[in-house]
Amino acid sequence: MHELTMSGSEIGIVQRLLGDLSGAYHSVEDPEFLRDLPVAAQELPRRIRMFFNDFRLSEPDGACLIAGYPVDQDGIGPTPRHWKNQDTPSPTLPEEMFFMLCGSLLGDVFGWATQQDGHLVHDVIPIKEHEREQIASGSQQLIWWHTEDAFHPFKGDYVALMCLRNPDRVETTVASAERIPWDEQDLDTLFEANYYIRPDESHLPKNRGSERLDDGTARLLDAAYQRIADMNANPRKRPILSGDRESPYLCLDPYFMDIDQIDGPARQALDRLSKAIDATLEPLVLEPGDCCFIDNYKAVHGRNPFKARYDGTDRWLKRLNITRNLRDSRPARRSSATRVVF
Ligand SMILES: NC(=[NH2+])NCCC[C@H](N)C(=O)O
Ligand SMILES: O=C(O)CCC(=O)C(=O)O
Numbered sequence: 001m002h003e004l005t006m007s008g009s010e011i012g013i014v015q016r017l018l019g020d021l022s023g024a025y026h027s028v029e030d031p032e033f034l035r036d037l038p039v040a041a042q043e044l045p046r047r048i049r050m051f052f053n054d055f056r057l058s059e060p061d062g063a064c065l066i067a068g069y070p071v072d073q074d075g076i077g078p079t080p081r082h083w084k085n086q087d088t089p090s091p092t093l094p095e096e097m098f099f100m101l102c103g104s105l106l107g108d109v110f111g112w113a114t115q116q117d118g119h120l121v122h123d124v125i126p127i128k129e130h131e132r133e134q135i136a137s138g139s140q141q142l143i144w145w146h147t148e149d150a151f152h153p154f155k156g157d158y159v160a161l162m163c164l165r166n167p168d169r170v171e172t173t174v175a176s177a178e179r180i181p182w183d184e185q186d187l188d189t190l191f192e193a194n195y196y197i198r199p200d201e202s203h204l205p206k207n208r209g210s211e212r213l214d215d216g217t218a219r220l221l222d223a224a225y226q227r228i229a230d231m232n233a234n235p236r237k238r239p240i241l242s243g244d245r246e247s248p249y250l251c252l253d254p255y256f257m258d259i260d261q262i263d264g265p266a267r268q269a270l271d272r273l274s275k276a277i278d279a280t281l282e283p284l285v286l287e288p289g290d291c292c293f294i295d296n297y298k299a300v301h302g303r304n305p306f307k308a309r310y311d312g313t314d315r316w317l318k319r320l321n322i323t324r325n326l327r328d329s330r331p332a333r334r335s336s337a338t339r340v341v342f
């Protein structure tokens with residue numbers, strides 16, 4: 001994997017920058033922080049900026065990892081029981097700021113109105129009520145490999161995970177498109193609009209938050225849930241592969257693709273690709289401080305099952321969605337600068 005470990009002096013520069021930023025802004029969702037973020041990111045050490053620039057432009061691998069950020073285990077406090085329980089100011093503000101600074105070297109961070117109350121930084125934590133579900137807050141089920149938000153026309157270019165703690169060494173899984181034998185695949189069929197992908201359960205109303213909203217926002221959110229319902233009822237057929245035939249971009253989430261209803265060459269092509277991805281999938285144990293940026297066009301990812309503790313010491317990751325073209329989603333956002341996609 002494309003990887004960088006920060007040196008002691010780089011960590012020092014990062015911590016001074018975070019000291020300034022956390023003095024000036026009290027939340028990563030402060031509109032002024034979001035406005036200043038790309039400028040502040042230019043104050044990260046040059047080696048870090050070069051690293052992300054190379055990952056973005058050269059596409060050397062399906063994922064990259066920046067390690068070395070020192071997470072203060074006492075400072076961040078216990079793992080929350082639910083993403084709804086957000087303290088302000090966040091006990092993880094410096095970690096969130098570091099994560100967003102790195103992310104903004106790849107594009108613009110955005111959130112979904114229909115996921116985790118529209119927050120820009122998600123908590124990936126086991127939630128007891130979700131124990132057996134196929135969502136990030138589950139634990140007992142394997143999370144099948146997928147493209148993040150594959151069903152959505154505004155899906156991110158990158159999905160990123162920052163590890164705060166992972167005491168049981170639970171494995172994230174990643175398969176990079178570079179390691180798939182494309183010459184053995186039925187490219188014609190996979191490049192054609194033969195498939196549909198339904199919304200995954202993290203966007204369904206049953207996982208809706210409980211924030212109190214003004215009338216205007218409540219109406220927009222209802223409309224957003226209606227669009228998700230429409231995408232579920234009438235999914236549009238689309239290709240799995242796009243871009244260059246020798247080094248294709250991927251978009252699929254077989255768990256939500258009603259595979260049993262596909263037949264003929266389209267089914268064979270998907271089965272063959274799935275087998276190749278299974279054979280390519282690699283485990284990745286994220287350690288505290290690790291920030292993994294997954295290219296959502298060049299890799300799929302998932303997570304192995306685990307037994308949750310529910311005692312404040314559980315695995316705790318933060319997650320970001322990043323887009324290279326925020327303008328694509330302008331019809332679904334309230335203003336040019338806001339980052340929540342309805
Ligand atoms: N095959 C899947 N499980 N796809 C959905 C992935 C989980 C979803 N992104 C979540 O936040 O919970
Ligand atoms: O928990 C993980 O390692 C990744 C889970 C996942 O697919 C996600 O959060 O998008």
Ligand SMILES: [Fe+2]
Nearest residue numbers: 146147148301
């Ligand atoms: Fe995911």
